[in-house]
Amino acid sequence: MSRHVANEFRLELENLLPKNDDTITKSKYFDLEEGEIMERGCDKVIEFWKFTEDGSRRPSVFRLQESDSMFGFDSIRSLIHQCCRDGDVSLLRSYLNKYPDYVNSPDKDDMTALHYGTRYGNYEVVEELLRRKAIPTTKNLDGDTPLHIASKYSHGFTDICQITNEKGEVVMDQVDSERIQNTSTEKIIAALVNANAEIDSPNAYGLTPLHYAAMKSNIAAVKKLIQLKANVAAEDVNAMTPLLLGCVHGSQEVIRELINANSDVTKRDLRLNTVFHIVALRGEPEYLKMMMDHDPSAAILALNKENNEGKTPLRMAVEGNHPQTLKKILELEKKNKQKWMIREKDLIHFAAEKGYLEIIEALVEAGGNKNEQNSEKTLPLHVAAKTNQLEVVKYLMDDNSREATDDYGMTPLMLAVSHDSLDCVEYLIEKGADLTVVDKDERTCVYIGAKYNALASVEYILKYLNPPKSSKSDKSETDCLKMSIASRKSLRNINENEKRTMVNMADRDQNSPMHIVASNGYLEMMELLEKHGATMIQVNEDEETPLHRAAHSGQTIAVKKLIEWDKRLLLMKDEMGNSALHLAAKQGHDATTSLLLISGADKEAKNSYQQTPLQVAVESGQLGTCQTLVGKGAQIENPSDTKTVLHLAAIYGHDTIARYLIQQGATVDRRDEKGRTALDLACDNGKKEVARVLLDTYEWRNLMIPHDVIPLDKHREPVMMERTTPFRTLLKKFPDLASLVMDKCVERSKEDDDLTLCIAYDFSYIDDTYMSRVANEDGEGEQLIGYKCPYDEDNFKLIKDAQAYSSNYDRIYKNHPLKLMANAEKLSLLSHPLSMALLKYKWNRLGRVMYYSALTIYLIFVISLTEFVRHTKAPYNVANGETYYDSSFFEENETCPQIQIVKPDVIWKRIIQILAICQIGIEVFQLYQRKFAYLTNWENWIDCFIYSTALLTVYDFTECSSTSGVRLNWQWLLAALCIFFGWINLLFMVRKMPRFGIFVVMFVDIVKTFFRFFPVFVLFIIAFSSSFYVILQNRPEFSTIFLSPLKTTVMMIGEFEFTGVFHGDETLHSEKMFGPAHNAVACALFFFFCIIMTILLMNLLVGLAVDDIKGVQEKAELKRLAMQVDLVLQIEASIHIFITRMKKYPTNRYATFPAGKLHKSGLAAWWTNFRKRFGLNASSDSDMDMQIEYENEITTELRSTLKMQFNQLENLQQNIDVMYEKQIRLEALILNLAKELKIKNINVEDVDH
Secondary structure, eight states: OOHHHHHHHHHHHHHHSOTTOTTSOTTOOEEEETTEEEETTOOSOEEEEEEOTTSOEEEEEEOOOSOGGGOOHHHHHHHHHHHHHHTOHHHHHHHHHHOGGGGGOOOTTOOOHHHHHHHTTOHHHHHHHHHTTOOTTOOOTTOOOHHHHHHHOOOSGGGSOOEEOTTSOEEOOHHHHHHHHTHHHHHHHHHHHHTTOOTTOOOTTSOOHHHHHHHTTOHHHHHHHHHTTOOTTOOOTTOOOHHHHHHHHOOHHHHHHHHHTTOOTTOOOTTOOOHHHHHHHHTOHHHHHHHHHHOHHHHHHHHTOOOTTSOOHHHHHHHTTOHHHHHHHHHHHHHTTOOHHHHOTTHHHHHHHHTOHHHHHHHHHTTOOTTOOOTTOOOHHHHHHHTTOHHHHHHHOOTTTTTOOOTTOOOHHHHHHHTTOHHHHHHHHHTTOOTTOOOTTOOOHHHHHHHTTOHHHHHHHHHHHSOOTTSOOSOOHHHHHHHHHHHSOOOSSSOHHHHTSGGGOOOTTOOOHHHHHHHHTOHHHHHHHHHTTOOSSOOOTTOOOHHHHHHHHTOHHHHHHHHHHOGGGGGOOOTTOOOHHHHHHHHTOHHHHHHHHHTTOOTTOOOTTOOOHHHHHHHHTOHHHHHHHHHTTOOSOOTTOSSOHHHHHHHHTOHHHHHHHHHTTOOTTOOOTTSOOHHHHHHHTTOHHHHHHHHTSTTHHHHTSOOOEEEBOTTSOBOSOOOOOHHHHHHHHOHHHHHHHHHHTEEESSOTTOTTOOEEEEOTTTOOOEEEEEEOTTSSSEEEESSSOSBOTTTOBBOTTEEESOSOHHHHHHTOHHHHHHHTTOHHHHTSHHHHHHHHHHIIIIIHHHHHHHHHHHHHHHHHHHHHHHTSOOTTSOEETTEEOOTTHHHHOSOOTTOOOOOOOHHHHHHHHHHHHHHHHHHHHHHHHHTHHHHTOHHHHHHHHHHHHHHHHHSOOSHHHHHHOOOOHHHHHHHHHHHHHHHHHHHHHHTTSHHHHHHHHHHHHHHHHHHHHHHHHHHHHHHHHHHHHHHSTTSGGGSSTTHHHHHHHHHTTTOOOHHHHHSSOTTSGGGOOOHHHHHHHHHHHHHHHIIIIIIIIHHHHHHHHHHHHHHHHHTHHHHHHHHHHHHHHHHHHHTHHHHHHOTTSOBSEEEEOTTOOSOOOTHHHHHHHHHHHTTOOSOOHHHHHHHHHHHHHHHHHHHHHHHHHHHHHHHHHHHHHHHHHHHHHHHHHHHHHHHHTTOOSOOOTTOOO
C-alpha cells in the first residue's frame, strides 16, 4: 500500500476520533507498517481495511485503550454514518448492537444512516438498517427521503475509485461488482418500497423520486420506479413532470421509458412549455421523433401551442439554431398541412439577424419566403445587412430585395451603413446597390453613416465615389447624384459645385452630414468629411451652421476643430439671432463657452430678443457659464437695458446666480420699465430663495421702498386703490422673509450687557398708512407716492404733505399690516419685537387714554342706568293701601297726586341724559364718517339701541311719571331690555382688553358652537314637548303647545317635579293621571327624557364647550395679540380726523432703553429716589414683562442670525458643488484631448477650473 493511501486512512481515523477528548494526548501517533493501521496505547476495537500483498483487503483491527465513555453522541452517530458510507456492515452491526437507538439519529443536515446507505449504494447496509427498524420516510433539510436519495444517485464505474494492488491489478469485491452492474439501486429501491417508503412523496421542491431519477438519467431507478407504479404525472413546484425534467436533463433511454409508461407529452409547466418546446430548444431530433411516433395527433396539437413568451416549438428550434430538429418539425407541419408561414412570419428575420444560414435554407425549402416583410416592412435582407451577416446577405439578396425599403425608407445598404457593417456594405455596393437613394427623411447613405459614426463604411463609400485620378471608374459621384439633385431642395449659402456632392447633401431639415457629426462630436468623422470636401458654412432650416449644433451639444473638441477650419463661423447667427456662444451659454457648456470666448466670439452680441449670452445663461440657470462669461469680461449691466440679468435671475428663481451677480456688483435696487425691482419680480413669481438672497444684501432698504402711486381727485381724496408695498407682498407670500425684514428693522446701539443700550425700531414697513402728496408730472392735480418718505428725517414725525392712502379708515384698518398678520394667524410676526413695539407705542400714546376714557364713561352710564332703575318702582308694584295699582293705571291717568313714593335721585337721570345724548352725537358723527361701513357693524346698532332706549326710559311722558317717578308700562319693559344690553355691551368692551378678553372669546366661541348645534337641540325639544303636551295636557305647565317647550327646556336643568307630575292629588283634574296605560306611556317618555336630554345631550354640550375652550387656549397668545391689534386700530379708525391733524402722533421711529433711562428729572427722579430710600426698587410686573420682552427680542435676533448663517453655508455648499461639477467636466475634457494627442500617463487630479 502506498504512503499516500495510508495518509488518507490516517486522516479518516483522525476525523472519527473525538477532537475535544483530553484523554488522547499529542504523544499518540499512527504507525503504518506491513499494510496495517495501528495506534499504540489504545484499548478499543475499531475495524479498518487491511491491504495484503496480493492486493486484496480484509478487516483489520487495532485497539484503543480509552473506555467507551470517550465517545459522545455526535461521535457515535458519525461513526455509524461513516460505516454506512463505507458499506462496512459488520462494524455497523457492532455499533448498532451497542447503540440501537442511534439507527435513526440525524446529523446537522437531517441525514440519517439510511440516507447515507442509499446515497452510496450499499444495499447490505440498507437491508441491515431496515431490519433494525430504520424509518424509510424520514426527510433531510431539503425534504428528501432515502428513496429520493436512492433514485437520485446511480452507481457505476464513475462512482468509485479503482483500487489496484502492487501489480497494478484492479481489486474489487462483491459490493463493487454490484455498483458496476448498477443492480444495487434496484434492490435498494425495492427494499425501501417494501418497507413502506412513499414512492411518490414530494420533497420541499415538489420533486418525487421519479423526478430525481429522470433528472439524473438514472435508468435503473426509472425502470424500477415505473415497475413499482410510481406516478409518471406527478408535478413539482414548477408544474414539471418527470418527462419534462427528463427532456431537460435526462437521456434518450430515460425519455423512452417514461413515454412507454404513458407519460403525457402535452403536459405544460408553469412557463407553458411542453416537452416539444424543451426538445426543440435543446436540439434533440431523436427525442422529438420518439415523441412524434408515440402520439402523432398530440404532437400536432403541441407543435401549435405557445408558451408564456408566445413561442412555439418551431420558433424555439430556430432560436436554438438546430437545423435537424427544425426539419423534423417542418416535416410534420407539411405532413399535416400546417401553415407555419402564417403563424411565424418573422422566423427568417430572426435567423437572418443571428446568421443562422442553415435555418434560413431549411425554412425557405419548407416554403418560407425569403423576402417576407414584417410589421415594419423590413425584409430578412435588411436584418442580415444590419448585423453584418455576409453569408446570409449573399443568400438572400436578389434583384427584388436589393433596393427594397422599410417603413422608414431604409434600404439594406443604409441599414448596413448605419451599423458600420463594412463587409455587407462592400458586397452590396459591388452588387450594384444604388447610392443615390434617400430615406423618408431624405438622408443619404453618407448622412446615415455619419450620424451613427460608421467610419469605415462612410470612408469606403466616399472613396468609391471619389476614386483616385489614376483610377478608371465608370461611375463618378456627379453621375450617381444627377437624378437625386434635381428633386432635392437647393442648399443655401454654398456654391453649386458644393451642392453636387454627397458629402454635403442635407436631409429634410437641411442638416448636412457635418451638422449631425458636429452635434455628436465625432471628430474622426468630421475630419473624414472635411477631407472629402464637406463645407462648414452650410446652414440648415433654422439657419444653423455646424458650429451652432456643436456648441448647442457642448462638443468642445468639435467646436475647436470647426473654428480652426473656418473662423467666419463665429460671426454667423441662426434665424433667432443666436450665435454659437448664445447656444453654448444657454445649455451651460462651460468649456465650450470658454473656448468660444478665447477664439474671439462676441460676448456682447444680442439675439432677436436683445439678449446677450450672459442673459441667456442666467435665464437658463447656468451658474458656471455665468462665471465663465463674467470672468471673460461680459457686462453684468448695460445702462440701456430695462431688464437686467439680476431681474432674470429673480424671475426664474436662480438664487445662486443672483448671489453671484450681487457679489460681482449688480445693482440690487434697479427697476424695470414697470418700476419693479428684482425683489418684486421674485415675489410675483414665487421665488422665495432669490428674495432671501436679495434681502441679505446691504441694500435691502432700497428694495423695500414702495413704488405705488395713488391719484387724488379734485377734493384731494385718494382714489379707492389697494396699497401695494414690498413688505405687504412678503406678508402674503413669504411670511418668514417678512420676519427677516422685521429683524433688520430692530437696531441696537451697543452691546446687550451695556446699561446705556438703546433699541431703535423702524415702523416704516409695518405702519404704512401715510404717503407723500406731490403734484402730478403734468402739473395738473396731485397724487400720493410711496417712494418718498412721509416722515421728517430729523424728528420722525409726519411732514406737512403727508396724507393717508385712503379716506375710508375702515379700509385702512382692514388692510393694515398688523391686521393682515392677525388674519393670517402669524403668531411669529405678531409677537415679533417690532410688532410689539408698534402696539406698545400706539397703546401708550393714544390707545389706552382713549380706551380707558371710553370705558370709564360707559361704566358711569351703565351704573347710573342701573341705579335709576333700582330706585324706581315698577308700575305693577306700587302699593295702594293693602293692594297694588294695576300697571294700566299709569297709562290712563296723567296725574297721580295720591301716590307718595320715594323717587330716584335726579342726578342719575341727568347723568343718563347727558351721556346718552353725547354718545348718540358720537354715533351720528361716526355714521357720517364711515357711512355704509358703520351700518354693517352690529356693535353700532347695539350702542344706538342702548342710548336711545335709555333716553326713552328716563324721559317723563306724563305728569304722574314726573311726580311719582313711576315709568309707563312700555317704558319699564324697554328699561329691562336696555339694562340687559347695557351690561352685555360692557362685556364686549371688556373683551378688547387682552387680560380679560380671552374669556369673552371663549364664551363667544361656545355660543357659536351652540348655534351650530341648535337645529339638533330644537328637534329634541320639539319631540319631547309635543309628547308631554299630548299626555299631560291637563297640567298648567303643559296646557298649550307654546308652554310645553318652555317647561321641557326648564326640565333639562333638573326641575323635573317628578312627585308633582306622577304622584299628585288624584281628586284634582290638573294633577290626575288617566289610567294605567296613560301613566305607563308618561313614565316611559319621562324616562327617555332623563336619559337623552339630561345625560346625553347635556354632556354633549359640555364636551363641545370644553373642546372650544381647549382650542382657544391653544391659540391664546395669538388671540390676545389679535385683540390688541383690533383695539388699537379701531381706536385709530374712530378718531382718524384728529390723528391726521395731530401730526406728532404718527412716527416711523421709536426707541427704548431696556435698562431704563439713566438721567431722570422732576417727579420721575423724586419717585425713583423715594423707592430707593424705602427699599421699594423690586421689579414690578411691568418691569418683569419688559425684561422678558427684551430677552425674547434677543432670542429672536439670534435665531434670525443663525438662519442667515445657515442660508449662507447652504449657498456656499451649492457653489462648491458647481465648482466640483466643472472640475469633473474639465478633467473629462483633458482626458479626451490627451487621448486625441496620444499622451499617456497624464495626471488630472490637480486640474482646476
